[in-house]
């Protein structure tokens with residue numbers, strides 16, 4: 001059997017080359033329609049995010065008052081008196097890109113088609129609940145680090161979007177850490193970098209890799225699911241997860257053997273269903 005890393009790499013390349021997408025046949029992209037509608041129209045999704053950020057706000061106080069507290073696995077020692085900070089992902093954690101997801105369904109063309117243009121429009125909305133949480137953190141003197149896998153080339157559009165929304169952002173501070181190269185998706189080193197100068201109070205994201213390394217998270221779904229349990233003491237205390245049903249590494253973890261066509265991908269999806 002091919003190694004999973006190899007498979008993921010190939011799947012990634014397939015997706016990058018937009019192998020599955022076409023303007024004529026939109027059926028593959030249309031498979032994500034209900035998840036995008038859930039994000040865009042349901043009160044349940046908004047309520048869930050408000051709930052998550054309300055709980056994160058409560059945890060902020062506890063974390064601030066306990067100097068032995070750190071939420072980063074990368075933070076090892078001598079952090080008690082460092083500047084308190086939070087690490088927060090951007091896409092689907094702060095910014096809501098469901099308009100872009102809608103475009104992929106309507107056009108039949110998937111990411112990365114149109115992504116750069118969408119980012120530079122700087123029109124993404126905000127995830128429900130995030131504004132109050134970020135302002136609370138700022139008010140309490142907690143440093144905010146936006147840690148994203150958007151590429152460096154998208155820095156300007158990303159900052160513009162955050163500022164357009166009126167979310168906390170200071171151009172004079174190093175608040176936005178981006179992805180340097182196409183294949184440097186692992187956030188571990190960047191978390192370590194932030195933890196060198198700060199005590200990390202909370203980590204917030206929508207992907208497992210916002211909290212742990214890609215090595216640990218890029219595995220087949222049956223093993224991957226056990227990671228939720230492994231870190232059960234972190235969820236809801238130090239780590240807060242925004243649900244993202246529309247895309248993410250969870251989907252690639254379904255494919256033990258990489259699909260060579262969209263038909264095969266749909267077959268694997270069906271085979272993975274447990275009736």
Ligand SMILES: [Mg+2]
Pocket residue numbers: 089090091092093205206207
């Ligand atoms: Mg994200």
